[in-house]
Amino acid sequence: MRFYGKGILTGLAVTLRAMTRRAVTRQYPEVRPDLPPRSRGVIALLEENCTSCMLCARECPDWCIYIESHKETLPPATEGGRERSRNVLDRFAIDFSLCMYCGICIEVCPFDALFWTPEFEYAEHDIAELTHERDVLREWMWTVPPPPALDPGAERPKEVVDALRAAAEGRPA
Amino acid sequence: MTVAGVLDVVLRLVLVVGAFLLLPLLVGQLEHKAMAHMQSRVGPMYAGGFHGWAQLVADGVKFVQKEHVVPTAADRTVFSLAPAVALLPYLLVLAAVPVGPGLVAVDLPAGLFFALAVLSVSVLGSIMAGWSSANKYALLGGMRTAAQLLAYELPLVLAGSSVVMAAGTLSLSGIVLAWRPWWLVWQAAAAVVFFVSGLAELARPPFDMPLADSEIVLGPLTEYTGLRFALFMLAEYAGIVVLCALTAVLFLGGWRGPFGDASLGPIWLLAKIFLLAFVVIWVRVSTPRLRSDQLQRLAWLVLVPMSLGQLALTGVVKVVTS
Amino acid sequence: MTGAELVFVPLGAVALGSSVLVVTTDQLVRAALWLVVALGALAGCFLLLAAELVAWVQVLIYVGAVVVLLLFGIMLTRAPIGRSVDLDSGNRVAALVVALGTAGTLVTVVVGGFRTASIDLGDGSAGSAGTVGAGLFRYWVLPFELLSVLLLAALVGAIVLSRRDIGPRARDGGED
CATH class of the missing domain: 1.20.5 (Single alpha-helices involved in coiled-coils or other helix-helix interfaces)
Known part of the structure; x- marks a missing residue:
């Protein structure tokens, strides 16, 4: 049945009900936000894994990753062997004033050297300070959350399977 | 006049001015918090420490510090006078509201007509502001204010007259004394008409078409800054207090409560005022703004017939019971 | 002279002065605003004559409704800020004569009709x-x-x- 003013009464009831519920406001500076582990806050660098392959810098859509490296030659591991050469990282920096948080660098890194972390409080007064050098990026590594748990019944990750098999055979993984 | 007499007058005036400055702030804070919680927010939380109780004080300090800007093309005199014209009438009306048995700052024999007359002057302030700002949005707002006032003045006065007929007096204290609880039912339609037209005169949502911040910036207040703007804001909240006080006095028995009228009178009145102020805020949060044709339709096709019907009912009941 | 009379004279002067300003000012909207002052002062006069109801009704109807309607009409057509040179009428003299004539007639009639009648304002x-x-x-x-x-x-x-x-x-x- 329709009667005059029903819409108004419904509206009044909705607001009154909303008032009796707890507000959804997050008290951010007092209470840390509870962010999901996959939040895209800042990018961390595990520089031990980085081979200076430049894939991330090249794939970056806005060219905000700066990598400098030089080659070093290592003496041969065995007598009469070949000398080995490897890249040594001199500089790895991400300019977060340019970064658009697309995460392509993390996707393309073949050596798992880049990670997302949910940290977001790194605002600066000077825009130049937003270029995080390798030591800062390394520090962010400590805030990287553990990877999300696998689904129940999922198959084990490949590296775990490899490590278990190596352990069973008594050889280093 | 004796010393005691002078002291009495001074004390009454100080109390009225104090209530005039304090109650609108309380209503404003109530609006901040109630509106926030109705929208699942918490509202101001920092100023003053406890749940942002000093937010409006902070706002006032901010307004005082801001620059007075008068547009070049504006009519300076009228522009500067408008806030005072909008604010002062409410102070005068507040002085005529009875707060307890025999407790009223100024007891006027024709108190209701005084209140209605002075209230309608306040709207003149908005019109003056709208015209003198030399701004098309302000002018539009001023015209909308005028059109709205013309439409809602009639039901307001008619609804008030119904109570006057029932009580047999124009004095606000007399009306409270004559009031009986069953009038809540008898005068219900008049109460609704009075409250709704009062909201429209104050340009409170959903009747805020004169201000309509999403279409004409802020109507007549568009060009106002600093303290003058703060005075207009104060006028809006003082208007809510006055409307709620008048509605409480005319239709809800003013200072009369279930018990302890003699000592608790002012508290009953304050409780009723804040209950009604909450309704004002509640309606603001829950309803969208009315269009101008809807405004006029509501006034002329709903409120005026309703108040005329109420007048007839009041007359019939009055004749039958006397 | 009593206190009421002391207030009555300046109020009357304000009413008269602002009514003259209503017709002589060359700013259209200000004329309407001067009308508010004139009507308000008149209401004050009524109040001093113990005609409380008439005073408030005067404010309610004339200031609250008629002037608002007037202002609405002015704003709807044109409401220039500042002086309008074309506001002067060529019929100034004729208007003055008519106004003075009407005022004279009214005053004569009222004075003639109520010459000796007086109302005791004592208890209001x-x-x-x-x-x-x-x-x-x-x-x-x-x-x-x-x-x-x-x-x-x-x-x-x-x-x-x-x-x-x-x-x-x-x-x-x-x-x-």
Whole structure:
């Protein structure tokens, strides 16, 4: 049945009900936000894994990753062997004033050297300070959350399977 | 006049001015918090420490510090006078509201007509502001204010007259004394008409078409800054207090409560005022703004017939019971 | 002179001065605002004469409604800020003569009619709502009702003039 003013009464009831519920406001500076582990806050660098392959810098859509490296030659591991050469990282920096948080660098890194972390409080007064050098990026590594748990019944990750098999055979993984 | 007499007058005036400055702030804070919680927010939380109780004080300090800007093309005199014209009438009306048995700052024999007359002057302030700002949005707002006032003045006065007929007096204290609880039912339609037209005169949502911040910036207040703007804001909240006080006095028995009228009178009145102020805020949060044709339709096709019907009912009941 | 008389004179001067300003100012909207001052001062005069109800009704109807309607009309057509040079009328002298003549006639009639009559304002009940109401509905009920009929006729006339859809039917009936 329709009667005059029903819409108004419904509206009044909705607001009154909303008032009796707890507000959804997050008290951010007092209470840390509870962010999901996959939040895209800042990018961390595990520089031990980085081979200076430049894939991330090249794939970056806005060219905000700066990598400098030089080659070093290592003496041969065995007598009469070949000398080995490897890249040594001199500089790895991400300019977060340019970064658009697309995460392509993390996707393309073949050596798992880049990670997302949910940290977001790194605002600066000077825009130049937003270029995080390798030591800062390394520090962010400590805030990287553990990877999300696998689904129940999922198959084990490949590296775990490899490590278990190596352990069973008594050889280093 | 004796010393005691002078002291009495001074004390009454100080109390009225104090209530005039304090109650609108309380209503404003109530609006901040109630509106926030109705929208699942918490509202101001920092100023003053406890749940942002000093937010409006902070706002006032901010307004005082801001620059007075008068547009070049504006009519300076009228522009500067408008806030005072909008604010002062409410102070005068507040002085005529009875707060307890025999407790009223100024007891006027024709108190209701005084209140209605002075209230309608306040709207003149908005019109003056709208015209003198030399701004098309302000002018539009001023015209909308005028059109709205013309439409809602009639039901307001008619609804008030119904109570006057029932009580047999124009004095606000007399009306409270004559009031009986069953009038809540008898005068219900008049109460609704009075409250709704009062909201429209104050340009409170959903009747805020004169201000309509999403279409004409802020109507007549568009060009106002600093303290003058703060005075207009104060006028809006003082208007809510006055409307709620008048509605409480005319239709809800003013200072009369279930018990302890003699000592608790002012508290009953304050409780009723804040209950009604909450309704004002509640309606603001829950309803969208009315269009101008809807405004006029509501006034002329709903409120005026309703108040005329109420007048007839009041007359019939009055004749039958006397 | 009593206190009331002391206030009455300046109030009357304000009413008179602002009424003169209403017709002499060359700023259109300000003329309407001066009218507010004039009517307000007049209400003050009524108040001093113990005619409380008339004073408040004066403010309610004239300041609250008539001036607002006036301002609305002015703003709807044109409301320039500042001086309008074309606001002066060439009929100044004629208007002055008519105004003074009307005022003279009214004053003569009122003074002639109430030369010796006086009202005791002592207890202030002479202008109270009760007295005014009783007088209006006992002794002056016929003029009051005649005025109502006049207003009703004006209302009906306004509706007839403003509504196009209820005009007289087209005579030839060919096109409508």
